[in-house]
Amino acid sequence: MTKTITIAHGNGGEENNELIKSVFYKHFKNDILAKSEDAAVIEDGKLAFTTDSFTVSPLFFPGGDIGKLAVCGTCNDLAMMGAKPKYITCSVIIEEGFPTRDLEKIVKSMKKELEINGAIVVSGDTKVVPRGSVDKLFINTTGIGEIQHKGISASNLKDGMSVLVSRDVGTHGATIFAAREGIELESTLQTDCASLYPEVKKLMDAGIAIVAMRDATRGGVSAVLNEWAKSSDVCVEVTEESIPVQEEVRGICEMLGFEAVDLANEGTFVLCVAKADEAKALEVLQDTHKTATVIASVSEQYKGRVILNSSWGTKRFLDLPTGELLPRIC
Amino acid sequence: MMNAQIERVILMQELELKNLYDDFRDGKTIQAYAKIIAKDAKKLEKPINIMEVCGGHTHTIMKFGLPQLLPKNVNFIHGPGCPVCIMPKERIDHAYVLSMQENVILVTLGDMIKVPGSNGSLQDARAKGADVRFVYSPMECIKIAKDNPDKTVIFFAIGFETTTPMTAVLVEQVIKLKIPNILFHINHVTVPEVMVELIDSRDVHVDSYNNQIDAFLGPSHVSVIAGSKIYDKFPKDYGRPVVVTGFEPVDAMQGISMIVKQFVEERCELEVQYKRVVNHDGNLKAQGLINTYFEKMSLFRWRGLGNVPDSGLKLRDVYAHLDAEKVYKSVLPIAEIEDHKLCICGDILRGMAKPQECTIFGTACKPTTPIGSCMVSSEGACAAYYKYGNLIDTSKSVSE
Numbered sequence: 001m002t003k004t005i006t007i008a009h010g011n012g013g014e015e016n017n018e019l020i021k022s023v024f025y026k027h028f029k030n031d032i033l034a035k036s037e038d039a040a041v042i043e044d045g046k047l048a049f050t051t052d053s054f055t056v057s058p059l060f061f062p063g064g065d066i067g068k069l070a071v072c073g074t075c076n077d078l079a080m081m082g083a084k085p086k087y088i089t090c091s092v093i094i095e096e097g098f099p100t101r102d103l104e105k106i107v108k109s110m111k112k113e114l115e116i117n118g119a120i121v122v123s124g125d126t127k128v129v130p131r132g133s134v135d136k137l138f139i140n141t142t143g144i145g146e147i148q149h150k151g152i153s154a155s156n157l158k159d160g161m162s163v164l165v166s167r168d169v170g171t172h173g174a175t176i177f178a179a180r181e182g183i184e185l186e187s188t189l190q191t192d193c194a195s196l197y198p199e200v201k202k203l204m205d206a207g208i209a210i211v212a213m214r215d216a217t218r219g220g221v222s223a224v225l226n227e228w229a230k231s232s233d234v235c236v237e238v239t240e241e242s243i244p245v246q247e248e249v250r251g252i253c254e255m256l257g258f259e260a261v262d263l264a265n266e267g268t269f270v271l272c273v274a275k276a277d278e279a280k281a282l283e284v285l286q287d288t289h290k291t292a293t294v295i296a297s298v299s300e301q302y303k304g305r306v307i308l309n310s311s312w313g314t315k316r317f318l319d320l321p322t323g324e325l326l327p328r329i330c
Numbered sequence: 331m332m333n334a335q336i337e338r339v340i341l342m343q344e345l346e347l348k349n350l351y352d353d354f355r356d357g358k359t360i361q362a363y364a365k366i367i368a369k370d371a372k373k374l375e376k377p378i379n380i381m382e383v384c385g386g387h388t389h390t391i392m393k394f395g396l397p398q399l400l401p402k403n404v405n406f407i408h409g410p411g412c413p414v415c416i417m418p419k420e421r422i423d424h425a426y427v428l429s430m431q432e433n434v435i436l437v438t439l440g441d442m443i444k445v446p447g448s449n450g451s452l453q454d455a456r457a458k459g460a461d462v463r464f465v466y467s468p469m470e471c472i473k474i475a476k477d478n479p480d481k482t483v484i485f486f487a488i489g490f491e492t493t494t495p496m497t498a499v500l501v502e503q504v505i506k507l508k509i510p511n512i513l514f515h516i517n518h519v520t521v522p523e524v525m526v527e528l529i530d531s532r533d534v535h536v537d538s539y540n541n542q543i544d545a546f547l548g549p550s551h552v553s554v555i556a557g558s559k560i561y562d563k564f565p566k567d568y569g570r571p572v573v574v575t576g577f578e579p580v581d582a583m584q585g586i587s588m589i590v591k592q593f594v595e596e597r598c599e600l601e602v603q604y605k606r607v608v609n610h611d612g613n614l615k616a617q618g619l620i621n622t623y624f625e626k627m628s629l630f631r632w633r634g635l636g637n638v639p640d641s642g643l644k645l646r647d648v649y650a651h652l653d654a655e656k657v658y659k660s661v662l663p664i665a666e667i668e669d670h671k672l673c674i675c676g677d678i679l680r681g682m683a684k685p686q687e688c689t690i691f692g693t694a695c696k697p698t699t700p701i702g703s704c705m706v707s708s709e710g711a712c713a714a715y716y717k718y719g720n721l722i723d724t725s726k727s728v729s730e
Contacts, residue, residue, distance in 0.1 A: 257708065313398075
């Protein structure tokens with residue numbers, strides 16, 4: 001571990017994992033935390049419990065804002081454990097001078113998203129700090145959900161299973177990049193930020209046995225697949241061509257030297273089911289997003305690793321993203 | 331009518347975006363080139379080593395797994411064309427020291443902020459409170475300077491012929507708009523001079539001129555600016571064919587196929603695979619702009635390669651007042667700093683070794699904790715091997 005924390009330690013990839021392990025897990029160690037799922041499963045598997053903080057810049061971006069993100073993020077972590085989001089807390093840290101109108105706009109958008117999830121805010125906290133102490137506004141949300149589908153876990157993957165994505169990948173990351181100050185990129189991209197519980201409910205209602213499920217936030221699809229491969233000690237073999245990516249996202253990736261599978265999503269999840277459930281799961285997912293597709297299968301070729309198979313017969317590892325996401329320079 | 335027109339425009343835009351890469355990543359075309367290369371390579375009398383000079387090519391080659399498609403007697407060796415990798419530690423220390431000066435905003439491009447100098451990287455400097463920013467276009471410095479009139483913006487300029495014109499445009503604007511608070515630290519280097527050095531260099535360890543380079547894959551984007559003319563002398567005076575090649579996998583495979591054909595047909599020529607953009611003269615306007623503001627440095631020290639004559643650029647003396655190396659001369663360290671003893675970046679940059687021959691590759695030296703610069707930049711050979719290379723047959727070494 002380095003002496004000081006750098007931006008790379010918050011990237012959702014390798015450095016982030018190192019920070020969590022060498023500082024937080026070391027001191028907070030317990031059996032529930034050790035499972036490192038999207039949300040903790042507590043009370044004999046009845047409840048899912050999670051927390052998340054939101055620091056996005058800019059606060060308002062095409063297709064969403066920090067408020068929508070703050071509700072989606074926490075509710076989605078619950079939904080990914082097969083839980084129905086129920087009770088949420090909301091803490092905000094506000095920089096002195098922040099426009100009240102903007103705050104209300106953000107809170108309204110939180111309300112709208114809570115309704116989609118059928119969840120309510122039951123407790124909260126407000127802190128105002130002097131100018132410069134935070135960048136405009138940070139939000140933390142914590143949530144409790146009622147587990148409706150038991151046994152979802154990153155360590156359940158087995159040889160022969162199928163891996164699907166719920167829609168085209170990398171949209172949120174690309175949208176934020178394009179919207180950031182200092183990058184003169186015009187695009188019509190919109191974030192994928194959305195509440196996933198309704199889609200998860202459809203899967204459960206269709207009787208699909210969900211093996212593993214995770215929303216591909218920071219670190220993108222790469223991080224999810226790598227975590228699954230490690231936790232389950234299997235190889236995830238991705239067919240590179242099948243990964244759905246919007247043209248504009250691809251364009252931004254090409255220009256800045258990113259890979260869409262490394263970019264963050266806020267309303268896209270990765271799903272693992274038995275081969276027998278594949279067709280049905282795909283049908284359900286495509287009912288919401290036409291771009292949902294099967295991207296990978298589970299094998300035992302290189303245990304603990306993710307590999308990408310190209311359409312011209314070569315293969316390579318797909319690693320966890322590392323470092324700060326920076327553009328290539330030439 | 332209006333709608334039809336708009337639709338056509340939209341359709342055209344979509345087509346353009348896709349066409350930039352789709353056809354050049356077509357699996358069938360790539361496989362077809364692999365077959366042609368395999369067939370021609372059977373006629374080769376001895377194995378050939380092709381050096382891709384540019385880190386962008388290294389990245390393409392590894393990312394798309396191209397070595398897996400080539401016969402055993404066609405081998406890549408990776409060149410020094412990664413502007414971040416070749417930066418000697420003392421110049422990284424310059425950036426670090428400059429960023430720590432009071433009222434300075436240090437601006438640079440991409441991966442540069444991750445390279446460790448002797449005090450740490452610019453990322454570390456930022457964590458300690460320095461104002462370090464990375465930009466996509468040097469022109470963004472103007473906005474930063476205008477927003478911070480009481481600070482000095484120092485643009486730490488890096489890159490080969492491809493990025494030099496952008497720095498030249500910024501110098502031009504700073505002068506034209508009379509912007510008082512932008513300075514430059516110039517680290518621009520040029521491709522042909524270092525290629526000569528690689529062919530002519532003596533390996534100090536074994537005291538011989540034992541480079542393994544049989545041919546060069548020239549980077550297309552450098553020739554978009556500088557033309558293919560910069561390589562005229564390599565077939566003529568040094569007996570090394572050069573094929574100026576694009577960066578998509580179909581481009582690279584076609585470029586390799588052209589090189590193999592030259593050997594089979596016993597030709598030694600300069601050819602251009604990337605005909606869709608590159609011509610012999612290049613972009614004369616950009617070249618003029620570079621000449622207006624920059625001149626050759628007699629020596630530039632490259633990491634691992636040492637001093638290479640005429641390979642670096644500096645601001646012309648009339649613009650010395652814009653040169654941060656001169657303005658901050660008193661605080662900048664001057665001693666040359668050697669690399670970590672176990673790091674073999676130097677041998678890798680000269681094409682004498684491959685990353686997996688390094689004892690600390692993937693163990694002590696990883697992208698998260700880089701020791702050598704080749705592990706830092708995504709264009710560095712070590713980083714590309716670490717990220718993509720593990721599935722590739724590593725039995726092929728440079729000397730094979």
